[in-house]
Amino acid sequence: MQKGLDNNFINYGIRREDLRTVEQIATDLGLDYDWIKEELLKVYHEKKLNSEIDEKTMEKLLDKALNKLKTQ
Numbered sequence: 270m271q272k273g274l275d276n277n278f279i280n281y282g283i284r285r286e287d288l289r290t291v292e293q294i295a296t297d298l299g300l301d302y303d304w305i306k307e308e309l310l311k312v313y314h315e316k317k318l319n320s321e322i323d324e325k326t327m328e329k330l331l332d333k334a335l336n337k338l339k340t341q
Contacts, residue, residue: 281306282314308334 277285288306295302312330316322 280314281310282317283310304334304338308337 275285277283277288281288283291288310291305291310292302295305309330312334313322313327316326316330320326
């Protein structure tokens with residue numbers, strides 16, 4: 270097993286193995302994995318590094334990501 274932090278953990282706050290699980294779930298549900306990774310996981314991780322995430326903040330992050338998806 271590889272030691273140390275990988276880029277996935279640094280960028281998304283989640284281990285490579287867990288990202289594979291997220292990717293499989295996204296595929297099974299017909300969701301865009303790249304969108305989930307970039308617009309949800311990465312944004313959540315960046316926000317969490319700087320402050321606590323409460324339910325209201327999480328709702329705002331989701332709304333922002335969904336609105337961005339609608340405009341694409």
